[in-house]
Amino acid sequence: MYSLPIALHIPDGFLSNGVSAVLWVVAIVIIAYGLRVANVSLTEDRVPLLGVLAAFIFAGQMLNFPVAGGTSGHFLGAALAAVLLGPWIACIVTAVVIAVQAIAFADGGITVLGANIVNMGALGALLAGFLMVAALRVLPKTRGAFLGTVAVVAWTAVMVGAIATALQLAISGTVPLGTVLPAMVGVHALIGIGEAVITVAAVSAVLASRPDLIAIGDPERYAAGAPALAGEGAR
Amino acid sequence: MTCVVHARGLRYRYPGHEEALRGIDLRVEHGERVALLGPNGAGKTTLMMHLNGLMIGDGELEVAGLRVAKDTLTALRARVGVVFQDPDDQLFMPTVREDVAFGPLNMGLEREAVQHRVADALSRVRMAHVVDRAPYQLSMGERRRVAIATVLAMDPTLLVLDEPSANLDPRARRELLEVLETIDRTMLVTTHDLPLAAELCERAVILAGGRIVGDGPCHEILADDELLAAHDLELPAGFDLSAVATRSRPAVGAQHGT
């Protein structure tokens, strides 16, 4: 059970000053835009819900599973968050999770917080979210197509995060790309499978019991903002 | 002075479901402690949610002198304190102090008055010593009492408690009961714990299928085996009702009126 877990949290010192700074800017822009697009900054009604869902993502990351050679990966949840909450709210929620991990638990560096938010949250959430929306417009509206797409985007989200991390480490001069990229891609191709299996199982179960809670299920509603969270307002 | 709860023909239907309340007529007078009994799904929680306007049904409902409607909600919620079943739902702030202060602050009280209310409410549930702790550091029994304090701090006319003894060990249950007995408020207590009802309340109302099917002195209701059995209620085997002293009714301005 206590095999070596592999995750993407970059610690302080692994990225160069320039790379860290650029990714901080990227993260801030994404979050600021996310706050506007998600249109939740106007009301605090849904805050408790977003807060507990952030705790859910955090707890979800406790799900360790065996990968290969005695290592284990853990669930990341960016794609699941994007499917359930829509990409922009998923960005905000995962960013809060990653920031709290860094500040309260010293997991992941402060100077590289921007990079971690982008790699582990925003990139995966946005990619998964918009790939889903695009795919759903094209694909037949069947359960199988939907879940198949979920599997692909969940795997892709993990891979893209891993590749981004590898590129950043290489550009920073910490490790050469030729070494870090194959290693990261290799391991995360397997972790991505776990991520995809968990995400599909989770989404199909929610689909069976509370389809109304799947934000991405209906691209038109999703485009209007944050459907799953826009339910009843304050009474 | 009007009575604290006055419902006439109260009905409510969850969208897409059967009616959960099918015409409730209920009066609760000032100072009464009423146990609200009934099987799961009888409508107890739905009725509770109506009392402070978390749900608004058809029919007439006056609580603490206010007609329950959208425009009275702010005033209503200051007068009706609801203690939910799971204290973790009720204690959502980082510390006990902030949690107990939440209601009074929303009422627009000054900081100093709020501090005073926090101290007072916590001491009434014998929890003054945990004021700076985080809710997750407390035992279930302590959390339950702090949850009651969060509501007492708003100085409500009516206290509504949902399953106050759920998940408590016998001692925590006993301590809770002692605390509740010292609180002189009109109380409506939803519970499956019939011995608790017998010890705390002088009146019991049985709800079943969204209707009131029994209403009377608690000891009489609980002694009516047929009535209980007809609604899936029963005292624990070996429980001797007559051995429980009927609590004397607290005399809190128990003036009856319309």
Place this chain on the structure above:
Amino acid sequence: MTCVVHARGLRYRYPGHEEALRGIDLRVEHGERVALLGPNGAGKTTLMMHLNGLMIGDGELEVAGLRVAKDTLTALRARVGVVFQDPDDQLFMPTVREDVAFGPLNMGLEREAVQHRVADALSRVRMAHVVDRAPYQLSMGERRRVAIATVLAMDPTLLVLDEPSANLDPRARRELLEVLETIDRTMLVTTHDLPLAAELCERAVILAGGRIVGDGPCHEILADDELLAAHDLELPAGFDLSAVATRSRPAVGAQHGT
């Protein structure tokens, strides 16, 4: 035949905390039903977690004929069924059928044998009619019984139940008790519900501060007011122990040995 639980000097310390178990010596024979009583924080849950190797402490522990250690976990978990307090922690498959089949499938049984076990386990808890329902559609009492079925389907030697009557209304509690009485397994039941212990178990063990402080026939233990009071236990007010019939001990191969 060896006894079902045999602990000698069992100790466990949570990292960074005081010892939760401070030397437990306990024997449970085949066919016994033992109530494990004690205040919150006494170590009941910790002890329970040891019985199927969710935690592994110092000292000796043999359960269902296996020494509890990393290499016996798979076999051990097939022999020890743990029913957790909150059925929602245990049931999360889309249907009751899949939930009950989960354990047998993990044991590597054939599909046909699994189907058979599912039907059998559900009928033993009188829940055969919900096999195709989703767990969240069931009442708390039904979920609790399905949770027991998920474990019975693995045909365990020892059944461990954590607070089986928590959050049940009186009728659901009665039905649960009836079901449990018909199950002929060695049982260890953690509970705060002393009347339940009195009705179901012939033996009671009191745990306090990580040690066993009382062990004997259930009726004797529950009649010992001083012992109970010393460990924050108490029967509900008005509960008359003598009115509860002692259940006869089920004769399930109750051969005693080392």
Place this chain on the structure above:
Amino acid sequence: MSGLCSHALELTGLAGDPGSRVHRLDPRAKIVGLFSVTIIAVSTPLAHWPVYVCCVAVLATYAAAARVSPRAVWRRVRFILPLVLLVAVFVPFVRSGGDSWAFGPLTIHQAGLEVLGAVSAKALIGTVGAALLGATTTFPSVLRGLEAMRMPRLLVLIAAFMYRYLFVIVEEAGRMRAALVSRGYAPRNALQVGAMGRMASAMFLRTYSRGERVYHAMLARGYNGTMPQLHPLAFGRADAVFVAGVLAVTLSARIAGATA
């Protein structure tokens, strides 16, 4: 590259003497002070190693003044640092440049060693800095500080609710996991984790209804869309002195290093 996960819950809570001057500082002062140390260390090249020494000295002084023992610091970083170092230790073998020494099939490169040294020192300072913040400041007051520093209120509120319910939900997840394992669930590869997905969906649905119930409980106590605040923060002279002191020491070392 780190392994927080189920150990998360052990890492929280204050350490040291809660009445110390450090503990009583305004959270903004501690956030600015400690994060400045990290930023200065991280932005310094290895060649100016005395800056690292200076940063470590500041952190050590901070810990001593707060009476946070080295053991308490270790308890907070022990799940993070070893993994960081484990990854960093490969760098000398793969990062080429400068001299190199062969050890059988392996070759150690000087440039790689330099990167290892810099990365280890920076990660150590960053991790210990964050751990010291956590040891001397409750998370809710860190949040109050961040809010006073113009962090978007929505993010602060989400973080506050998240932190409050983290323990509840992580415990729920732990119990569900235990229930899975109890029924003989032991996935051997990434394809056998479907049950975890079921578990995740059950967690999501439970969490969602938790969110609704919490919201109801807030409404029931008069919540009108704005979180009330009980404690105003006060940035005093001690706070200013602290921040100025930390910056003076570390910045002057940094500038001295750069101009040397």
